[in-house]
Amino acid sequence: MKKFIPLFILFITSLSFSQNTGSIVGKLIDKEYNNEPLAFANVLIKGTTKGTTSDIDGLYGFENLEPGAYTLVFSFVGYETQEVNAQVVAGKVTEINVTMGASAASLDEVVITTTTKRESETALLLEQKKAVEIKQSIGAEELSRKGVSDAAGAIAKISGISKQEGSSNVYVRGLGDRYQNTTLNGLSLPSNNVNKKNIDLNLFSTDVIENVSVAKAYSSKFYGDFSAGNVDVKSKDYTGNGFLELSAGSSFNTNAIDKNFVRSEGTGFFGYYGRYAHNPFAIVLSHGIDPVNAGTPININYGGSAGKSFKFNDGSKLSLFLTGSFANSYEYRRGSAVDYTLTEKKAFDAAEEYEYGTNSTVMGTAQYRINDKNKLKYTSLFINNSSDVVGYFGTDGAGRSRDAQLDTQRGFYQMNAQFDQTQMTINQLEGSHSSGKLDVDWGIGYNLVHSKQPDRKRITLENYQYALDNDPNTNPTFYNNVDYDNQRYFQNITDEEINSRLNLAYNVSDNLKINLGYDGKNKTRDFNNIRYGYQIVDTKYPVTDVSNFDDVFTLDNLRVNQNQTNGIYQIKVFKPIPGLTNVNRPGLPENTYKGVLNVYAGYANAEITAGDKWLFVPGIRFENIEQNISYNVINLGNKGIDTVNTMSNIFLPSLNIKYAINDDQNLRFTASQTVSLPEFKEAAPFVYENVSSSIGGNPDILGATGSNLININNTAYSKIYNIDLKYEWFFSKSELLSVSAFTKQIKDPINLVVGADATGTQRYFRTGDKATIYGIEVELRKNLITSDDDDATLSIGLNGTYMKTEQNLYDQIVGTRFNLSFNKTKDKLQGASPFLLNADIQYAPVFNNYKPSATLVFSYFADRIDALGSGDLGNILEKGVPTLDFVWKNRFFKNKLEANLSAKNLLNPTIKYVREATIGDVVVTSANGKGISNYKRGMNIGLQLKYKF
């Protein structure tokens, strides 16, 4: 933290920035020739020397215009010259489309619109065309058109990107969570989930997004921990004169609507839990475990946004923007939950989960435009996100467990009620300043995340079939193989991060611009968990009502003293407080770890223009990376308490080349070296137990040395080489064809695999010396029918990726704590679908004041490896899933009122995972998915109303 402060003293001096300007773009139409585009017409800004000509598509544009009023003069030989007044607003695009003819155009043939630069689909496409690096963005306009409600859905519409169904996992070119970064306004964001590196993009509802961009090729301004892509969410950027917008909507899920919904006791409708202040032991004693009624499963959402700008006498301007929203959702899943390794360990053919989710978001921005050259922006974002899942496994009385004591073939049953809450606070201060040739752009941020799983309740029964037989003389009993088969679980994670960025851009000449920059972040994580187990002392106790455990685990039924023989249960804790026993007493956290990641980086790159055609951007970045993990975990004996400290200094060169074949077509080439850093949870050897899987970390992935070790590289990161080649053709203002080829090589890749021990726990290993990826990506956006204004009435979008991946696997690994072997030498990369497809078709006619648009969106990914099999285990595959959504938006009354109807997941495909086994594919549950496999999500049908005052 201390290291950042001196840097910001720098800013007080020289300050500049180019984003403070606006631009004018537009299209000229030839009235004398079937309203075709008018090429090579002159466009001048009156009273200046600035001028341009329209291109073959009739398009023209002026960039970097100071805000203010301009008069544009349009002329063409033989045509009437026209003058049009235009207002340029900082950060926005003014679009002026003019119809030219032999006689003067009437005023209504000139269409002027102003949109926020980074929301407009056309502007983003123009930005992509001009961009120095390979990146793709999706703005609020397209999001709204495609009925996307959050950032996760947003980036899944970008080529080469797929979402894992039923989870927040996003894959960029087949590379998962580990290989991505997520930033908000260019500053890094923490994860809301212990199991993830990246934040769940579902947390960013479209109300707070200006646009989402994915950079798939590296440039030196990004953190070196980059391989597949950097996802940047740009928060809403309001500078208008004032508005108020309110929205409310409702929807339902076809699977959930007729269910008697349940959720965890102690949680609220708005996704809050009120007992954090108490010792978990007090909660265990004071509160029961039975789920409670969750009301009628109709989803609601409402929100409001308001903005206002204030102009001051000195010419400065303060713009305030505030938005808040709440949404909830009910989802019901019915399927199976199976753990199959080389034999069936546990199988519930009938399992169901009720999931109640909420998301509350409040974001405020204050933007202070001091003058044309200096701007400050403060963003504060608070998110409360909750998920409450109640699962019942083995409801048919036919659940099987090979470790069952009474009957291995039937009657095994589990209930799991789990509430997760994440509260995130993100504060950022950004500034941009320009003076002459120097532009300075900086930001500092502070993120605080509390991610908690309070009071997860798990019950395990045997002979559940007796609960279904209406015979009061036969009843299920508690399964009590270990003291924690029936348990309460509490987990707390606190992530804290301070980060900063600074970029100095020096425009040496028209042909050379130099960027120098600094990035720094300090991130810490504190983790702890504790379990209280219900040790059933009355082991034959009949469970007469399987929906009422509250009456079993009462204080009256607690065997308070170990020398008594009354009571049904005792409460066990794993780590007693010194001086107290581990029975019926509060305890100490079972596992703790603390992670530290400090990254200090400096970079330099140059944007060199050679002639009209070539742009070269060579860059170099230096990073000093410190990764520490200290842990105190159970089950590893004296190896369970340790600290690992690593320090890496790395240089990352990159080269971007752009060749403009002509005004509409570019060829781009990028080569770079990057790294991939392990996550805290991957290095901390704590084991999380799901109902039918367990996952733990492995400190060896931060490197280890020792004479006994085999195939352990003493490295704390994976080195990655990236090469991209892209051809893009912008054949009109909103149309695009692009083809890319890419390859990557990842050294010492990390995979999650079952270790060679007797527990079946999946752990992280550097499983081979390298992995390689080859792929091609194709994207097409085409207007099939256009209106007189050249807006698309009927348009299609299509993008697809085809990939081939391969990784080498060691025959064996002997580590400091965990070992591994493979009976194969190569396999595909985990998470990489060989084929991805996204497609959409939109019909958007205009009828005076009524503007409907109907969009059909399709996406598909092919089968991919969900978990790599080690030893003799087969891989777990995630089966390919097609998704089809329909969104019908209607705008009335000069766009003031919006009524939108959506029907999502129309194909309602089955979501399932299978283990490849000798006996064929066996449906299993994945640790990366929901607690249930082989289920359908149901369709979501909803209506939303929005009114802008």
Added chain:
Amino acid sequence: MKNNLILGLAIITLLFSCTTDDTADIVINDNSVTNNTGGGGETTKPLVYISGTMSTNLTLSSDNQYILNGPLIMEAGTTLTIPAGMTIKAEATGASVYIAISQGAKIIAEGTADKPIVLTSNASNPVAGNWGGLILLGKAPVNSVTGTQTSTSEIGSLPYGGTDPTDNSGSLKYVRLEYSGGAASGSSENNGFSFYGVGSGTVVDYIESYEGKDDGAEFFGGTVNVSHYVAVNNHDDSIDWTEGFSGSITDAYVVHGPDHDNGIEADGYNTDYSHAAAFWSNPTLTNITIIGNGSADGRATHFRVGTKASLNNLYIQGFSLAFQIDGDAADNPTGAWIADGSLHVTDITFNDVTTVLKDVSTGEAFTESQFIEGVGNGTATDFATWGAGWSRE
């Protein structure tokens, strides 16, 4: 001096405070009694706490009273020596209190029938699962890995398995474990005796697991030969093997208490991971007595996952089911081994047993007579003779 902290009348009082969520505050009133029992031979002995990783030999002295208060891990090349007649008490804090003898280390714990060595709970009211147990790790073959590769133990993350079937982890004679088997989860369990890849050079004769929360003795591969084994009131399986165990058990006396799983639970290999070395568990069991709670319930044995075994002279009493067989026609050919005689029972007597054999899932056709011959010829092991003096029933 002997300090027994007795939680005599511990009362948990809940005071309902004024918080809106009505979670009570906890007030613990431990009316604990400190018992300084004067007199008696060992009360004057100095108290010594033992735990940690030992890189040198540790020889316990009968002049001291030892309390085990954490993991005691003997590293390769070291020897833990426990004298005859010694009682070691383990702090009753569950799974994290145990003794592990690493690969290449030895334990010499040689008691006598008159002066057995006892490892028990330090609780005043001891119950099963108070502490972990005794873990031996050796270099004998296990079938989850090949060659010089090793696997890793459930508890302590220690390597085991190798290429030396005659590996020697020391000597256990007249050793009784009580109230062990504390576990963190269903997949990380302590047993009474955990034999991980223990070789035949190890001497194991006259051992008992009494009131264990988990298995009495579990064998993860290895070739160790155990004689005169007693398992009383173990809550999970009294004898459990997997990962290619191919040693022997001769003269075993198994008695189930009210909480129990199987007398014998047997797997061919570790189904969570690998059967890389391809061979199967195939021990020889001789003179085995398993006594249950009567024919109303209980399962005496469960053979799964393609285990082989040669079972000779068994006596099974008081179970609803004597043999459950599970497997499949692909990776887990338990049924095929019965059909070809690789899993076979010679001479057995059933007393108060409802069902002899249940083939749940092998998918193979075999007959009961292919599996069992000499019904009625079994005789119980002579526990009254060899169990006298040192064991606890």
